[in-house]
Amino acid sequence: MPRPRIGVVVVTMGNRPRELDALMASVARQSVPAARIVLVGSATPLTDVAYDDVIKLPLADNPGCPGARNVGLRTLLDSGAVDVVVELDDDGLLIADDVFATVQQLHASDPALGIVSFRIADEHGETQRRHVPRLRASDPLRRGLVTGFLGGGHSLSVPMLRQTGLWAGAFRFGHEESDLAWRALDAGWKILYEPGLVLQHPKTSPARHAVHYRFTARNRVWIARRRLPLPLIPVYLAVWITLTLARIRSLSGLRAWCAGFWEGVRTPCGDRAPMRWSTAARMTRLGRPPIV
Incomplete structure (x- = not known):
């Protein structure tokens, strides 16, 4: 069975240039290269970024995270060149070089797998309870099927997206993951929390956003x-x-x-x-x- 082709979507507002450079370098280091990489500039022209083999999509305004991600997803789905999309926060970092290889293997081994949720951990390896997509969150290393996923780092099956539709763009910020997860589950897809896939991300509070x-x-x-x-x-x-x-x-x-x-x-x-x-x-x- 052929391995699924990996696409990548990253959304940036242009206010984290060092973090974005580190993330894109970690994407380039993956042992399985991405077939397509899309960088969406939300209300930023992307004139100061230069990465090899990256599709840049600057937007004049800020449609919110799910709306901006939809721009990248539509580009990848229209290309027909990818089977699985990995979406990553622009201030995250892939600390291992086999993340895409593992994502590829997971989706290849189970055609009903719609979403894989990465583990979010800070530079000390600590995972906040709110970043464990289950009610019993005391053990962030427990792998298994879940009902939700983390927006900062995850993979989405392209066949699933064609069936369920994309992000709820009108949400702009907050619970868009739940909306997509519930649609996926209702359509019969599985969601897997895989703590072995780590996106390093600084410890934050959602209340840092004014809205x-x-x-x-x-x-x-x-x-x-x-x-x-x-x-x-x-x-x-x-x-x-x-x-x-x-x-x-x-x-x-x-x-x-x-x-x-x-x-x-x-x-x-x-x-x-x-x-x-x-x-x-x-x-x-x-x-x-x-x-x-």
Whole structure:
């Protein structure tokens, strides 16, 4: 069986030139070379970057991370030259040179494998709990099938993308991974968390983004309206309201979250395509029912 051809998409805003150079060098060092590499400049002209055999796609504005990634994905899908796409944060780093080889082997061995989630670790090898895509996150080295994946480093099957569609660009920031993961699971694809595939990434907090609380709340409402069976929508939202009230320590953050929640209720969320009950049951068996 022929090994799948690897494509790469990296999105940058041009504000991390040293990190981007290091990432692109680590991509070039892979033992299995990528068939296509796409660098998307989100509101940046990419005039100061020069990499061999890289397709540069500068955008005049910033459509948000999922929207910018879609530009790269469409380019790769239209080319017909790749079977699996690896997407990487521009401040990440591949510390091993066999990442693409392992991704290739994993997808070749299981045609139903739609998504492989890498492990995100800082320069000391530590993985934050929020970067382990399961509820029981105490062991970041435990491999297995999961219901979600990490946006910073992952691979996506091209046949899966042709079936499920691309990222939910309107989300801009936050929970776009869940929206794509739920679509993939509902279409019968598998998601694998493979901790042996490491993307080194500095330790951060999502709250560093000014829009974190607003988009987090809005997009949770949107994903519930888009993907959940009607009886599960109030349960899912009630769980997240409770968790948010328990976790938020900032009054301004709570105000932004509440504004985002009502924005999610009032504004169009896109086409509604609720998952099947059998998918909800499958997610529950995998350890994360679609209510939390």
